[in-house]
Amino acid sequence: MKKPLTRDLRRCLGATSVLSELGDLRVYDCDGLTIEKRLPDAVVFPATTEQVAEVVRICSRHDAPIVARGAGTSLAGGCLPIGGGVVVMLTRMKRIIEVNVADRMALVEAGVLNLQLARALTGTGLHFAPDPSSQIACTIGGNVATNAGGPHTLKYGVTLNHVLGVEAVLGDGTVMQLGPLGDRAALDLTGVLVGSEGTLAIVTRVWIRLTPNPQDYRTLRVTFDSLDDASNAISDVIASGIVPAAMELMDQGILAAVDEAFQFGFPADAEAVVVIELDGPSVGLDEQRDRITEICNRHQAREILQASDAQQRALLWKCRKMAVGAVGRLSPSYCIQDGVVPRTKLPHIIRRITEISAKYSIRIVNVAHAGDGNIHPILLFDERDADQVQRALAAGKELLEDCIRCGGSVTAEHGIGIEKISLMESLFAPYDLKMMEKVRDAFNPGGGLGLGKVLPSPHAPTLLHAAVSIGDV
Amino acid sequence: MFDSIFPGSETIQVAHQSEVAEVVAAAYAQQRPIYPVGGATSLGLGAVAGKPGTVLRLAKLNQRVDYPSRDLTITVEAGMKMAELAKCLSAEQQRLPIDVASAESATVGGVVAANLCGPRRYRYGTVRDYLLGLTVVDGTGQSFSTGGRVVKNAAGYDLTRLMIGSLGALGVITQATLMVRPVPEMSAFVVVPLPSLEKAESLLASLRTSELEPAALSLVVGDRLADDPDRGAAATLWIGLESSEIEVRWMLDLASRLCREQGLPAVFIDAPDRVASIWRGLTEHAAVRPDQRAATLAVELTVLPSRTVAAAVRLHQFDPQASLLCQAGNGVILAWFSCKPENAGELVTRIRKAAEELGGRVVVTDFPPESRLDRSTIWGPPGPEIRVMQRIKRQFDPEGILNPGRFIFE
Numbered sequence A: 001m002k003k004p005l006t007r008d009l010r011r012c013l014g015a016t017s018v019l020s021e022l023g024d025l026r027v028y029d030c031d032g033l034t035i036e037k038r039l040p041d042a043v044v045f046p047a048t049t050e051q052v053a054e055v056v057r058i059c060s061r062h063d064a065p066i067v068a069r070g071a072g073t074s075l076a077g078g079c080l081p082i083g084g085g086v087v088v089m090l091t092r093m094k095r096i097i098e099v100n101v102a103d104r105m106a107l108v109e110a111g112v113l114n115l116q117l118a119r120a121l122t123g124t125g126l127h128f129a130p131d132p133s134s135q136i137a138c139t140i141g142g143n144v145a146t147n148a149g150g151p152h153t154l155k156y157g158v159t160l161n162h163v164l165g166v167e168a169v170l171g172d173g174t175v176m177q178l179g180p181l182g183d184r185a186a187l188d189l190t191g192v193l194v195g196s197e198g199t200l201a202i203v204t205r206v207w208i209r210l211t212p213n214p215q216d217y218r219t220l221r222v223t224f225d226s227l228d229d230a231s232n233a234i235s236d237v238i239a240s241g242i243v244p245a246a247m248e249l250m251d252q253g254i255l256a257a258v259d260e261a262f263q264f265g266f267p268a269d270a271e272a273v274v275v276i277e278l279d280g281p282s283v284g285l286d287e288q289r290d291r292i293t294e295i296c297n298r299h300q301a302r303e304i305l306q307a308s309d310a311q312q313r314a315l316l317w318k319c320r321k322m323a324v325g326a327v328g329r330l331s332p333s334y335c336i337q338d339g340v341v342p343r344t345k346l347p348h349i350i351r352r353i354t355e356i357s358a359k360y361s362i363r364i365v366n367v368a369h370a371g372d373g374n375i376h377p378i379l380l381f382d383e384r385d386a387d388q389v390q391r392a393l394a395a396g397k398e399l400l401e402d403c404i405r406c407g408g409s410v411t412a413e414h415g416i417g418i419e420k421i422s423l424m425e426s427l428f429a430p431y432d433l434k435m436m437e438k439v440r441d442a443f444n445p446g447g448g449l450g451l452g453k454v455l456p457s458p459h460a461p462t463l464l465h466a467a468v469s470i471g472d473v
Numbered sequence B: 001m002f003d004s005i006f007p008g009s010e011t012i013q014v015a016h017q018s019e020v021a022e023v024v025a026a027a028y029a030q031q032r033p034i035y036p037v038g039g040a041t042s043l044g045l046g047a048v049a050g051k052p053g054t055v056l057r058l059a060k061l062n063q064r065v066d067y068p069s070r071d072l073t074i075t076v077e078a079g080m081k082m083a084e085l086a087k088c089l090s091a092e093q094q095r096l097p098i099d100v101a102s103a104e105s106a107t108v109g110g111v112v113a114a115n116l117c118g119p120r121r122y123r124y125g126t127v128r129d130y131l132l133g134l135t136v137v138d139g140t141g142q143s144f145s146t147g148g149r150v151v152k153n154a155a156g157y158d159l160t161r162l163m164i165g166s167l168g169a170l171g172v173i174t175q176a177t178l179m180v181r182p183v184p185e186m187s188a189f190v191v192v193p194l195p196s197l198e199k200a201e202s203l204l205a206s207l208r209t210s211e212l213e214p215a216a217l218s219l220v221v222g223d224r225l226a227d228d229p230d231r232g233a234a235a236t237l238w239i240g241l242e243s244s245e246i247e248v249r250w251m252l253d254l255a256s257r258l259c260r261e262q263g264l265p266a267v268f269i270d271a272p273d274r275v276a277s278i279w280r281g282l283t284e285h286a287a288v289r290p291d292q293r294a295a296t297l298a299v300e301l302t303v304l305p306s307r308t309v310a311a312a313v314r315l316h317q318f319d320p321q322a323s324l325l326c327q328a329g330n331g332v333i334l335a336w337f338s339c340k341p342e343n344a345g346e347l348v349t350r351i352r353k354a355a356e357e358l359g360g361r362v363v364v365t366d367f368p369p370e371s372r373l374d375r376s377t378i379w380g381p382p383g384p385e386i387r388v389m390q391r392i393k394r395q396f397d398p399e400g401i402l403n404p405g406r407f408i409f410e
């Protein structure tokens, strides 16, 4: 039935750049959100912007939906090929086209890996600030599409703050060049494309703002007997006017998993560890560290250790960044939430997580970009047990609804994807959503890009349905 | 009062957000233009209004809605004056590090709509980096909200960014939530009088690649600040430094060493009154005085930061009397020329050509009203993305009643 589509795609890209065998397609039936799966009709690997544009035109002729995909580490189901169609892989577009040290900017193709860019910048004294924990795998295009964050977002901001422009292919196949210079004579379309999760355009190139590397660091590992004390200390540091580079919370559950994986030597009986990093000119750091130490001590910190050298610092960060991966040791399946609350509500929401965990009998462990009020409760369950899946979904939903009630949001950095569409109506008024639809129609009139994602629509799958059908996958 | 910009329009004041929606809804029904006005400080931006309509004054919409200072966010109505906002924040040792001229008149909504900023943008960025959410009335008179009140939010499309710099052509902003920052412990300046504009080039290059992270790098040519220690020099570079006291002292040392290496004298200023006066001076400097509007052309030229001095040299060649305020770390030059109304269009064309040769672009930010510059002269030639902008405009303002004729698209 889809023969003419794949035939046209092959004619455009060459046979080796188009996959359409069932076995091959299975690899692309989901992303980091594994509880819902759909098969695409074809997967293509364009190598140039012109090829991406041509693919978009072919798909629009065949009325086939399009999903852009980088590394597929999305935790929100943004890469799910709803309604089949074509998965456009950006991974072959991985050239770093230009690094301009004098102007602190770089031009890269969308498929460049975050870590690849970091490595390429070694020696320039500059870096790309967003550092998601998935940075060894995820692409810059994916970072732009999800407005990715990371631990150092606290001081340096999210991807939006580091993107000066993009080249993008619209739903009708036209190519648009935006930036890198600021332009008073235009709307900030780049700003709108950042975080649009592949539903407004396919990003093919990105103008990145580069940030100078800090001269020095102070990295602290603060251990607390009580989770409550930890979150209160974090809230007090923020209110005190210090802006640490990062302030990351890990609770007892996740520490156990990390320690099993890396034997770092985290105290097994402490309820929480907070990693606090200060960076900047060396001269000012000890003073800030002392103020933070004092605040932590006021909140009954059990132990405050400072990384003594670059190696120890790297190890501490490795533990933090691998924490999510280590969760595999605790449970066959897990689901990471991405709620955000006003920073003073952190202690409240952390307490609520404990209550919700008990209410649904679902184990929840926590990591958090705590300085931003961004929590990542990880719900542990067994995907094969439909009842557990239901309870995990319900617990996640209650938690995010609580974030909304606190004046927060249901996602700080992972995006809505398909996972949180059902919460959009709790977060926004109908007319707010209507305005978003209007913007989507302006960029992507046929709706073929990212069908069924981000906004409520008849195409959006409900995850409750996923739970029921889990036995079939 | 606004007759030169909105000829034949009446003026209405509103004091409640709901009134904005009512006024716009009525205008929508009658297809009558609405011209939103905050503090009236940036009305020179944009062409003269196409049709008579209603000037909607928002300055009475000035309530503080919520200020959870420990969260470092604030929500205010759009008509709140920037000076009032600053006062409110300073009570908690916080601030919004966006410098805006005429802060006692300029409103928060106007600053968002016109995307204003000043010297501190080098270190701290622009409205784009601080605005968390908005409430807006669209061209049909319906109100919608964007973003939220948390510092990080990836839910849905970022309509907040869409509204920044949209110059009232997509909606009337009635409320804004901003992220704020702690006030740094110390602020100081290193001032470098320069024997020639070219001399700035090597100094800026060495500053940009050093470990110095200044808050501002402002190069002033022509008209001088009142605080300038050496008005005889060809140009003056103002290096603004902000942080903890110990860090600022370290940066002062470093900056002076870098200047010495270039054989340039450097003057330190750290007396709080003078420092505050310099920040004010750098912020107010480029504002065209009302009594000079009739004979002044002001433009904003943008190039890559490393080409700032080259661009400044070109502008200086056009008119050695021209005054320039260069945000040298950002590649943004505000330039103003004495100019007869009949010559304004031609001057813009020449400046634009020079900017394009340097890979840059130019927007006219103020002009003698009599010259009646058209939109393409003011904004420059649109790129292909104008089609998307026009589609957005039609979605947000189907009858085209919001600020018609002023911005780049209809």
Ligand SMILES: Cc1cc2nc3c(=O)[nH]c(=O)nc-3n(C[C@H](O)[C@H](O)[C@H](O)COP(=O)(O)OP(=O)(O)OC[C@H]3O[C@@H](n4cnc5c(N)ncnc54)[C@H](O)[C@@H]3O)c2cc1C
Residues within 6 Å of the ligand: A031, A032, A067, A068, A069, A070, A071, A072, A073, A074, A075, A077, A078, A079, A090, A110, A131, A132, A133, A134, A137, A138, A139, A140, A141, A142, A143, A144, A145, A146, A147, A148, A149, A150, A151, A197, A198, A199, A201, A202, A203, A204, A324, A325, A413, A414, A417, A450
């Ligand atoms: C272990 C782990 C840890 C993580 N930690 C973090 C974290 O700390 N912070 C964080 O923000 N995220 C984190 N994530 C989530 C994820 O890695 C990020 O969202 C990342 O930005 C996705 O990049 P990707 O290349 O994998 O994109 P994909 O997963 O391939 O795609 C993500 C979304 O973007 C769209 N998309 C991808 N490329 C393009 C493009 N070129 N043009 C248009 N649309 C495109 C897709 O359609 C999809 O909707 C983590 C994920 C994992 C698995």
